[in-house]
Amino acid sequence: MNDLPNSELQSLGDASLLLGTVVAVQANFYQVKVDPQRKGDEETRETKKLCSPNSLSFVLPASSTLLCTRRARLKKLGQQVMVGDRVVIEEPDWAGGRGAIAEVLPRQTQLDRPAIANAQQILLVFALAEPDLDPYQLSKFLVKAESTGLEICLCLNKSDLLSTQQIETWRDRVKSWGYEPLFISIYQGVGVDLVSQRLREKITVIAGPSGVGKSSLINMLIPEVRLRVGEVSGKLLRGRHTTRHVELFELPTGGLLADTPGFNQPDLDCTPEELATYFPEVKQCLAVASCQFSNCLHRDEPNCMVRGDWERYQHYLDLLEVAIARQEQLDRQANPESNLKLKTKRGKSQYEPKLETKKYRRQSRRTQQQSLQQLYREAEE
Secondary structure, three states: OOOOOOHHHHHHHOOOOOEEEEEEEEHHHHHHHHEEOOOOOOHHHHHEEEEEEOOOEEEEEOOOOEEEEEEEEHHHHHOOOOOOEEEEEEEEEEEOOOOEEEEEOOOOOEEEEOOEEEEEEEEEEEOOOOOOOHHHHHHHHHHHHHHHEEEEEEEOHHHHHHHHHHHHHHHHHHHHHHOOOEEEEOOEEEHHHHHHHOOOOOOEEEOOOOOOOOOHHHHHOOOOOOOOOOOOOOOOOOOOOOOOOOEEEOOOOOEEEEEEEOOOOOOOOOOOOHHHHHOOOHHHHHHHHOOOOOOOOOOOOOOOOOOOOOOOOHHHHHHHHHHHHHHHHHHHHEEEEEEEEEEEEOOOEEEEOOOHHHHHHHOHHHHHHHHHHHHHHHHHO
């Protein structure tokens, strides 16, 4: 996972550069995991003998972490450094564990919330009980995950609290949605090996509501991490947030796992037309036949092939209303002239809400006089 692909080497043109992956960001400092040496690269082994003031020479370790700053040039260019970024490091100080990020390599993927680059899949963790699994909340997380374009691995925890029949019911139910869930029990250690296999040699983002066992799962996959774990609230029957920032952890089997701050209500930032593409059931319907209208929202349009009796159709309609309301708000913000007027007072200009003419405004005296004059002329004629 940490070896640089050939495409990146060709774009850089210099195989002797020191490369790494940003695993954590704290204020203006970046924790970078340096790539190990590649076997057979004689030039790299020879050129990575770096001098320091306290010793004659240092040989690049097989795997190490440096606390780096960002070059002022990158800051002037507005180049943001995110967790998961592949970076070029200059002037490494192996004795002090410091370095400087000189360049950020092109990103394969980018997520804004959480802020992470080059992720390849999302591990969506939910609990079957304590707290009870809410199908609508699960749909919102699945839609958000689908909107990223990454692979989705759905993991349902606390299977030890359900009977075998209940688990099979949930399996068939989620399978009809278009997903193959993994049923695990962190308490009993069941199914964790299957999760570990799905995460191998990939950068994975773990997400889900609070209190479902995300931190406990990371502790089991990577024992040396020892993340703080919070209990479910007794009054609200909801989880408590324990993760406060994004950080990448190295998996023993290879790959990196990003722990993200838990959130209960993922933001829906897609257009009404895009929403349907995030439901596998809609894709299955449209694969058989197409709707009459290309911009069909699958509500009450004639000859719609999607509208029908499938379980999450109501979830789709509810989320569609949210998407439409969001789009209307964005349209109003994008065109302030439609409902605002620019007023200048004492040299300062600002927008103020326009009043509706019919309800609040009356005609000016000049307009009234002009109307009367027109009436007089018409009467004389």
